[in-house]
Amino acid sequence: MQVPVPFSPDQASSYSGQVDALYGFLCALTFLVGIVISLVIIYFAIKYRRRDETEVGKPIEGSTKLELAWSIIPFCISMGIFVWGASLYYKMYHAPGEALEVYVVAKQWMWKFQHLDGQREINELHVPVGRKVKLMLTTEDVIHSFFVPAFRVKLDVVPGKYSTMWFEPTKAGRYHLFCAEYCGTSHSGMIGWIDVMEAAEYQSWLSGGAGEGSLASSGEKLFQQLACNTCHRSDAQGRGPVLEGVFGKEVQFQDGQRLIADESYIRESIITPRAKVVAGFQPIMPTFQGQVSEEQLLQLVAYIKSIGAKSPGAASTNAQPAKPAPPQQ
Amino acid sequence: MRNRRNQRRLSNRVFMEIAEKVIPPRTHYLNATYGVKSWLLTTDHKRIALLYLASVTFFFFLGGLFAVGIRLELLTPKGDIVQAETYNRMFTMHGVVMIFFFLIPAIPAVLGNFLVPLMIGAKDLAFPKINLLSWYIYTLGAAFTVVAIILGGVDTGWTFYTPYSSTYSNGNVVLTGVGAFITGFSSILTGLNFIVTIHTMRAPGLTWFRLPLFIWSHYATSLIMILGTPVIAVTLLLLALERIVHIGIFDPALGGDPVLFQHLFWFYSHPAVYIMVLPAMGVISELVANMTRKNIFGYKFVAFASLAIAVFGFLVWGHHLFVSTQSVYAGMMFSILSYAVAVPSAVKVFNWTATLYKGSISYNTPMLYAFGFIGFFIIGGMTGLFLAALGVDVHVHDTYFVVAHFHYIMVGGTIMGYLGGMHYWWPKITGRMYPEAWARFAALVIFVGFNLTFFPQFLLGYMGMPRRYYAYPEEFQVLNVMSSAGASILGIGYLIPMIYFIWSMRYGPHASANPWGAFGLEWKTSSPPPTLNFEKTPVVTWEAYEFTPRDEMVVVSVRDVLDETLRPRPVGSE
Numbered sequence: 029m030q031v032p033v034p035f036s037p038d039q040a041s042s043y044s045g046q047v048d049a050l051y052g053f054l055c056a057l058t059f060l061v062g063i064v065i066s067l068v069i070i071y072f073a074i075k076y077r078r079r080d081e082t083e084v085g086k087p088i089e090g091s092t093k094l095e096l097a098w099s100i101i102p103f104c105i106s107m108g109i110f111v112w113g114a115s116l117y118y119k120m121y122h123a124p125g126e127a128l129e130v131y132v133v134a135k136q137w138m139w140k141f142q143h144l145d146g147q148r149e150i151n152e153l154h155v156p157v158g159r160k161v162k163l164m165l166t167t168e169d170v171i172h173s174f175f176v177p178a179f180r181v182k183l184d185v186v187p188g189k190y191s192t193m194w195f196e197p198t199k200a201g202r203y204h205l206f207c208a209e210y211c212g213t214s215h216s217g218m219i220g221w222i223d224v225m226e227a228a229e230y231q232s233w234l235s236g237g238a239g240e241g242s243l244a245s246s247g248e249k250l251f252q253q254l255a256c257n258t259c260h261r262s263d264a265q266g267r268g269p270v271l272e273g274v275f276g277k278e279v280q281f282q283d284g285q286r287l288i289a290d291e292s293y294i295r296e297s298i299i300t301p302r303a304k305v306v307a308g309f310q311p312i313m314p315t316f317q318g319q320v321s322e323e324q325l326l327q328l329v330a331y332i333k334s335i336g337a338k339s340p341g342a343a344s345t346n347a348q349p350a351k352p353a354p355p356q357q
Numbered sequence: 358m359r360n361r362r363n364q365r366r367l368s369n370r371v372f373m374e375i376a377e378k379v380i381p382p383r384t385h386y387l388n389a390t391y392g393v394k395s396w397l398l399t400t401d402h403k404r405i406a407l408l409y410l411a412s413v414t415f416f417f418f419l420g421g422l423f424a425v426g427i428r429l430e431l432l433t434p435k436g437d438i439v440q441a442e443t444y445n446r447m448f449t450m451h452g453v454v455m456i457f458f459f460l461i462p463a464i465p466a467v468l469g470n471f472l473v474p475l476m477i478g479a480k481d482l483a484f485p486k487i488n489l490l491s492w493y494i495y496t497l498g499a500a501f502t503v504v505a506i507i508l509g510g511v512d513t514g515w516t517f518y519t520p521y522s523s524t525y526s527n528g529n530v531v532l533t534g535v536g537a538f539i540t541g542f543s544s545i546l547t548g549l550n551f552i553v554t555i556h557t558m559r560a561p562g563l564t565w566f567r568l569p570l571f572i573w574s575h576y577a578t579s580l581i582m583i584l585g586t587p588v589i590a591v592t593l594l595l596l597a598l599e600r601i602v603h604i605g606i607f608d609p610a611l612g613g614d615p616v617l618f619q620h621l622f623w624f625y626s627h628p629a630v631y632i633m634v635l636p637a638m639g640v641i642s643e644l645v646a647n648m649t650r651k652n653i654f655g656y657k658f659v660a661f662a663s664l665a666i667a668v669f670g671f672l673v674w675g676h677h678l679f680v681s682t683q684s685v686y687a688g689m690m691f692s693i694l695s696y697a698v699a700v701p702s703a704v705k706v707f708n709w710t711a712t713l714y715k716g717s718i719s720y721n722t723p724m725l726y727a728f729g730f731i732g733f734f735i736i737g738g739m740t741g742l743f744l745a746a747l748g749v750d751v752h753v754h755d756t757y758f759v760v761a762h763f764h765y766i767m768v769g770g771t772i773m774g775y776l777g778g779m780h781y782w783w784p785k786i787t788g789r790m791y792p793e794a795w796a797r798f799a800a801l802v803i804f805v806g807f808n809l810t811f812f813p814q815f816l817l818g819y820m821g822m823p824r825r826y827y828a829y830p831e832e833f834q835v836l837n838v839m840s841s842a843g844a845s846i847l848g849i850g851y852l853i854p855m856i857y858f859i860w861s862m863r864y865g866p867h868a869s870a871n872p873w874g875a876f877g878l879e880w881k882t883s884s885p886p887p888t889l890n891f892e893k894t895p896v897v898t899w900e901a902y903e904f905t906p907r908d909e910m911v912v913v914s915v916r917d918v919l920d921e922t923l924r925p926r927p928v929g930s931e
Contacts, residue, residue, distance in 0.1 A: 035816040035819055035820055036819055036820065037819075037821045043748075046748070047749060047751075047752050050746060050748055050749055051743065051752075051819065054739075054742060054743050054746065057742075058735075058736070058739040058740070059737070061735065061739060062732075062735050062736065063413055065706065065710055065731075065735055066732065068710055068744075069728065069731065072713035072714055072716070072718070073713060073718050073720075073728070076649070076713060076714070076715060076716050076717065076718050077720070078650075078718055078719045078720075079716050079717075081874070082874070083650070083717040084650040084651070084717055084904040084905055085649050085650045085651025085716035085717045085904060085905075086651065086715035086716075086905070087651065087652055087903075088651070088652070088654060088714065088715060089604065089652075090654050090655035090656065090657075090658070090708075090711075091654075091655070094655075094707075095655050095658045095704065095708075096701065098704060098707045099700055099703075099704055102699070102700055102703045103696070103697075103700050106700070106742060106745075107693075108745050109742060109851075110482065110689075110692055110693055110696055110746070110747075112746065112748070113692065113745075113746030113747040113748045113749060113750070114688075114689050114692060114747050114748070115748070116747065116748025116749075117650065117679070117685065117688060117689070117747030117751065118685060119746045120580075120748065120751055121685050122605075122685075126805035136525070154369070154427055160559070167522075169523050170520055170521040170524075170675075171518060171520070171521065171524060171615060173513045173680065173755060175755075175821070175823060177752070177820065177821025178821075180751065180752040181752075182680050182751050182752065182754055182755070183680055183682065184681045186615060186679050186681070186682050187520060187610075187615060188609025188610070188615075189609070189682065191682045192724065201701075204821060204830065206821065206823045207823070208680075208754065208755040208756065208823045208824075209518070209755060209823040210445075210513075210514045210518070210521070210824075211521060212445075212512070212521060212525060213441050213442050213445065213512070213528070214441060215445070215825060215826070215827070216436075216441070216469060216823075216825075216826035216827040216828045216880065217441075217828070219830075228645055228874075231467075252373050269689045290542045290732070291508055292646060295591055307449060317610070344577065356444075
């Protein structure tokens with residue numbers, strides 16, 4: 029549904045139209061309620077204006093029926109708005125399985141992007157039109173917030189944590205990227221652009237400059253540099269668990285708890301290895317906090333993901349031709 | 358003959374002159390004692406209210422000064438008038454000063470302090486010395502904050518979000534936090550005093566349901582002050598500890614959770630919104646009832662709506678965290694609860710509107726402010742529905758839409774209520790009338806200036822302009838210029854009452870005990886009241902706002918109203 033709303037940014041993602049529809053409805057409701065109450069007030073104020081200094085009003089106790097009516101009706105309307113808003117929210121924050129993944133690291137005061145194929149960008153992100161794009165975001169310092177008005181999406185980027193969001197651009201163009209959470213002196217300078225490109229154009233941009241190899245291969249190099257491979261051996265003879273096939277599978281810990289290995293778990297195991305120790309192993313791994321940057325962490329995660337259980341979206345899917353955008357009204 | 362008449366006239370004049378000299382002027386709380394000491398050591402709730410009046414007025418204009426700086430900077434897209442760092446400090450200090458030192462104490466500590474004992478027929482509050490202590494605590498907290506400002510201020514935003522505030526900011530975070538921490542105790546003491554006073558010191562016959570709605574809303578406010586303020590105190594303490602000794606409760610590098618701060622902060626700061634707006638609602642109930650000379654439609658519903666708002670207000674803090682990576686399901690719960698708190702607010706608006714029906718509506722300045730309040734509160738309240746709608750909030754969160762929304766509630770609601778109340782009770786407080794024509798003109802200027810300032814910000818927000826931006830893309834300029842133009846009109850609108858109030862203290866015509874023909878115990882004593890409020894303790898035998906005897910009261914039905922308004926009147930019926 030694409031409803032044109034005045035004073036709104038471009039509708040450039042699959043749900044910008046849906047957000048505008050709810051917004052438009054709420055504007056209409058506000059206008060209606062505002063006009064009706066104002067007219068009633070003006071009517072009463074004129075009709076019952078004080079005509080004589082000694083005059084008093086007619087005593088009226090009230091009406092329980094009216095009170096119930098104007099409590100229950102607004103409540104029902106607001107529950108309708110709730111369901112509408114909540115269903116949109118649920119969609120926004122449930123990432124689809126199949127999507128183009130981009131890793132984002134925020135810092136005072138810039139946005140750094142890493143594509144799975146190895147392209148890196150600062151304050152500018154190139155994505156193809158009509159493909160679902162999933163972002164995994166983290167920050168090196170304070171809380172930032174990734175906000176693209178044309179897509180109607182926003183998510184805080186919290187230190188020490190991976191957050192994910194997704195969007196599907198439906199219109200090629202250049203759109204504002206803002207930091208929406210106050211982050212210090214140059215908060216208003218932490219802005220950039222999202223470049224939504226036609227599929228063919230995007231392909232040629234991709235082949236333009238990969239440079240250092242894919243994200244996973246950088247991660248693999250790092251894995252050897254940091255000597256992770258001396259303990260995490262693939263032949264099950266090391267002092268640490270085998271990492272091949274771990275990602276996306278259930279892991280059991282010493283305290284009996286279980287968890288599906290995801291990005292946050294891998295990150296935590298590198299930064300605070302003793303938080304969750306895999307059953308059957310000793311808590312001997314040292315912390316790598318302060319030794320690897322957030323970007324390197326993401327490379328390690330990408331590498332472990334690439335050798336993990338086959339999970340949708342894990343492998344680089346950039347080479348696939350982009351699907352055409354769904355028809356929009 | 359002529360000579361005798363002249364003689365009589367002369368003797369009359371002489372008699373008047375002698376009378377003025379021999380009979381002393383009436384003693385009231387303002388002239389009972391003189392001297393600085395008699396003010397600084399007073400335990401009279403009315404004098405303490407005036408001490409607070411002086412303090413909050415100072416902070417209102419200080420906070421306003423920061424607003425002037427903000428609006429000037431935002432005239433142009435580029436950052437040009439001040440440095441980014443200065444701008445960030447200005448909006449932070451604007452928020453801190455306005456919220457902690459003006460909006461929270463304004464109505465309770467000035468009007469509430471003055472009126473609660475008068476309205477319930479008591480001689481003073483339950484703990485007069487604690488009342489004075491609360492003003493000193495407020496002043497001490499304010500002193501810390503002023504020192505923090507002089508030393509360069511703080512740049513975290515009034516929300517002090519971690520880890521920026523705890524680790525990265527180089528402003529005077531701890532000093533400002535200590536200021537807010539200390540001031541919180543004055544708010545707790547005021548709340549405590551009101552609750553005990555309302556419970557134990559009502560005049561004989563003044564049952565709970567005979568209380569003015571101003572008292573109900575102050576009771577609800579006091580509950581929030583007592584239950585909520587300790588939480589912000591603890592939160593600010595943790596923030597200070599985190600910043601000074603790095604205890605690691607908010608810092609992820611030490612195993613802390615930065616989002617925990619937001620939960621703790623909003624657990625107080627959302628209810629604090631109701632600390633600011635509930636007293637204003639109480640004022641509006643008084644204005645609507647007394648300016649229409651009629652009891653409030655659905656008195657009990659309006660009274661209980663205040664309590665409902667106070668209770669539900671504690672359960673909605675998570676709607677400030679919809680995009681904070683909080684669980685999606687928690688978000689949904691907080692969204693539902695936010696709609697639940699919207700209902701009692703709507704009920705109040707409907708009841709005020711219904712009260713106008715068959716009233717005797719005056720267009721005096723206090724009533725103009727009440728009309729303004731209702732209009733602004735509809736827009737502020739309805740845009741609250743936008744923000745509670747999860748899918749829309751994601752887009753407008755942390756944009757100018759939010760800025761516009763809460764200014765409609767705080768400035769359009771609280772300040773309109775405060776100014777309406779100040780005009781309405783000014784004759785009682787000072788014994789003088791303000792100039793009515795000027796006051797109506799100022800109310801109009803404020804109404805126009807306010808809308809021009811803040812309405813464009815809704816549009817800016819939906820277009821995507823984030824808040825707390827020192828520089829912004831050019832497409833946002835037109836609306837920002839409108840907003841700045843509106844702010845200058847609004848500023849003038851606030852200066853006019855300041856001038857004529859001061860003028861009227863000396864030159865305003867003397868006010869009678871009840872210049873409005875209003876109802877309520879505060880109008881049954883002289884203006885200004887004597888130190889002990891009443892010559893003798895009143896005995897209440899009437900209902901709230903009983904302008905006409907109770908037995909004539911009717912229960913209205915919807916059909917009656919519709920019949921009356923829609924059916925053509927038979928010729929010659931009037």
